[in-house]
Amino acid sequence: MPKVIRSVVLKNVEFWNGKTFEHRDAVYLGNSGNFLSPKIAKQTNFDAEIDCDNALVMPAMFGLSLDFMAPQRDDVYTFAQGLEAMHRGGFYGGLYESAANPIDNNEKLFAAQQRLAGTNYQIKFLGSYSVGFGSDRLSEMLELTEGAGFANETPDALAGFGDGNVSFPTTRFLRLAMEYGKMTGKRFFFTPMDKSLRKSGCVHEGAVSDMLGMKGIPRIAETIAAHTVLELARFLNVPVHFKQVTCGETLQLIKDARQKGIDVTCDVNLYHLLFDDSVLLELNSSYHLLPPLRASSDKAALWEGIQDGTVDAISVNHTPVLRQDAEVNFEDSVPGALSLEVALPAIWKELSKRVSASRAIELLSSGPARLSSAPLAYDENDSARQAHLVVLSLDKPHLVSASDFAGQVCNSPLLGKELPSSILGTYINGIWRTIANA
């Protein structure tokens, strides 16, 4: 069993000081996981010294849309493996929402918290606004918000209410849910998708779907649902968030809504920024995502939203899928992708080319944390606080292999691809981890 490294000196780094990357000969992290001043460091025996060769040292990331129970097979993927994936990928926290096991009462919220017992990951949860993500019963939103008063219960564990990425059933029910949930003061998180327009579609409705003869999901499936949610948010004065926006039309609706004073935030899926539907011509089911990869013009519009500030966060949507459900023909495969282990090296170079480092960190770390009401990864000026950080080498590309993934599944569109940068190591919850194959 390798020795656990708690105190570490990271030498020769480009350190994010909260405003910019600056060269530091050394950054010191103590046994409690906090930054140490050079003066205190002189009196400390460190477990390890790592030469980072001018790699970036930046705040660890916060993952939006985590689901470690997606296959409902704990012999294949477990909560512990999900947390391991977070450590490997440099994530100190995340917003958790299980599609398979909706958190619709306090017992389930507490059970989910118990799975984290003994760890310091900053995991926040989305409760379900309906019982079982169904369409006829509201969940006990007031009780979920207040907590049940169980011993060891984490206060403020609930970040908001979500839909489990299931299209809302009827506008009437949605109205009642938002009207009732307004009393909690929490934000509602939606994946906007009109059920009837989606029907059995599995890819973007466009030239590629026509060419392949596959049933498409039109952009208006997203915009019509988004419009409905925004109208209700305006009418009821309830804050809302759109998960995984896929097209420029929805971003325009969000901009217009903000002009009208509606409190709306949104995120974009990492993979929608990396790929468009032209990759579907490979007929590789690892590109099967929901919402689907859209056209290159949509991808460009999402990047524009990243650049102009419309997008609040980049989400990871980490969803394990059983090998037998992923390795089938595209239309019969289960949508979803792993992302925690590969997100940062996959996106950082492209992202930092298009936006400032400050904005990039906001999109990956502080933005999603704020949306989830979680603390930030680190504050160098607060030496009493634990610091969570990730060390990224821009010089070393990384070939993604199955061993990079923590669980027994590896459903990722990046499998077998070379990433432009690599994670040298992560320091999460006071433990340094050198990442293999770096």
Place this chain on the structure above:
Amino acid sequence: MSSLEIKHLFGLHGVSKSDLRQILDTAKQFRAVLDRPVKKVPSLRGMTVVNLFFENSTRTRTSFELAEKRLSADVVNFTTSNSSVQKGETLVDTLRNIESMKIDIVVVRHKGTGVPKFLAEHSNAIVVNAGDGAHEHPTQALLDMLTIEEKLGTLENKKITIVGDIRHSRVARSNIWGMTTMGASVTLCGPNTLIPRNKELLGNVTWESNVERAVQDADAIIALRLQKERMDDALLPSMREYRNFFGVTDKVLSQAKDSTLIMHPGPINRGVELDSDVADGTHSVILDQVTNGVAVRMSVLFLLSGGRFNA
């Protein structure tokens, strides 16, 4: 013919303070009659009252029937379960048929808002609303007002808090109109999905979403009955959550005045809108409300048919 400014009692909206005063004062005199060994007076002798109940009702119908009999009226009960309405007869035809039997007063309960007014427009009888849809239930509000006056002396400057399903409550609406006319301040409290969405026309009332704040300094707390079908209709998640956040419990009661009255239109869902300790406790005047219901209904029937005490 009526001794009041109003000729029928459709609701309390728009009813003058002097009419309300007269109804309540007359009810107090009938209340005294109810305590006598012989509880019957000949005020409506020779008059025929039909109780036209299109909705199920036990308490209100019994209370009206008792009031009518105490006034010596001839009483006919009509319910939809044994009527030609079940065979498709229209409302007007039902009324005309009954009216042909020379009735004087119609007491009506119906699921449709405005049915009492509709009946009055199509008949010569005096019409008393015993509950129309979620619109008004004026005699319930009057008995609430009578009970408060009986216990506290006056409604003037009293704080009345109504907790529960305001959106669907005809009792709440009638209480709002009646109590504010009599100078009380009314605070309404309930979950977002059970309060009206557009409150502008609901009078000069205060809204509060936290029940403990709503009852602070309250002279009387009226807990409304929670219909179980609200859960099926996705308006509430569970009885448990409702009780925990909107139920009138001992803890909630401790925020109100020591002298506060606990009221309920009945029947009570114990452990939901009212805890048993509260419903049966020293603050409770729920059974007084039931007694006062007969007196208030006697007063309304008596005054609308032209009666005057000491006249």
